[in-house]
Amino acid sequence: MLNGLDIEGNSPLHRMPVRGKLIVLFTAAIGLFFLSDLRLLVPALGLAAALFLSTGIGIAEAFRRTRFVLFTVLLVAAANYVFVSPHEAVVVFCRLSILVLLAATITAATGISAFMDEIARLAAPLERLGLVRAADVSLAVGLVIRFVPEILARYHDIADAHRARGLPLRPLTALVPLIILTLKDADTIAMAIDARGFRRH
Structure with missing residues (x-):
């Protein structure tokens, strides 16, 4: 990654x-x-x-x-x-x-870790009220920031593959594989998070 x-x-x-x-x-x-x-x-x-x-x-x-x-x-x-x-x-x-x-x-x-630490501290009062779990909120923010460059890289890979095959790059032909690859990555990350016990549910 x-x-x-x-x-x-x-x-x-x-x-x-x-x-x-x-x-x-x-x-x-x-x-x-x-x-x-x-x-x-x-x-x-x-x-x-x-x-x-x-x-x-x-x-x-x-x-x-x-x-x-x-x-x-x-x-x-x-x-x-x-x-x-x-x-x-x-x-x-x-x-x-x-x-x-x-x-x-x-x-x-x-850095992402600094963002996550600060978000966790800001969400701590809401956690004390039982509204959210601060660690989950900070993890979600960190993953969003972390995956922005990854998704852009996936898009460029798909565009390069189209050009290598001499195919025109259309929004639909790029968007569908991008969504599929992103969802696969999301599933992999979710399983890794659960395996390490980062989430309560």
Whole structure:
């Protein structure tokens, strides 16, 4: 399996506590949706991109990681352009792109185990109330983060196999085998988790 999405480094972002990173992301998400001045949003977008690159990730890898989400953001912005106004389209694009880049920055600067430990601590009060099991919640978050690059790698393998056979890559011909392979991996991981007694049920 591939490595996770985190990048080794010793930058201030890497040394920042996980809880602090999550608080910054949450605060930015709230603040951005009260902000509609492009004189502030455009520089903020540039700053978010600079922060992402400061983790040590290359431009090509940064684009590879965010291109699908940014394409979705572009579609949302285009819908706003058609149904609302060009100004609102640019505002929406900047807001969502900033959030995508900030989330990618935090993911790149934080190891999966650190994320899981922090999620477990945050979920501990809910566990004391009997609502969730903190270890299960942190494990679920860790697996989601861990499998993002794995699923992308599976997709690229399927695309390469199509090209090697001279076949056109269509959404359906790529999606079906991708889902099947992902479900097989999920079953294998679930059995390994149960065998090690990580889950109560």
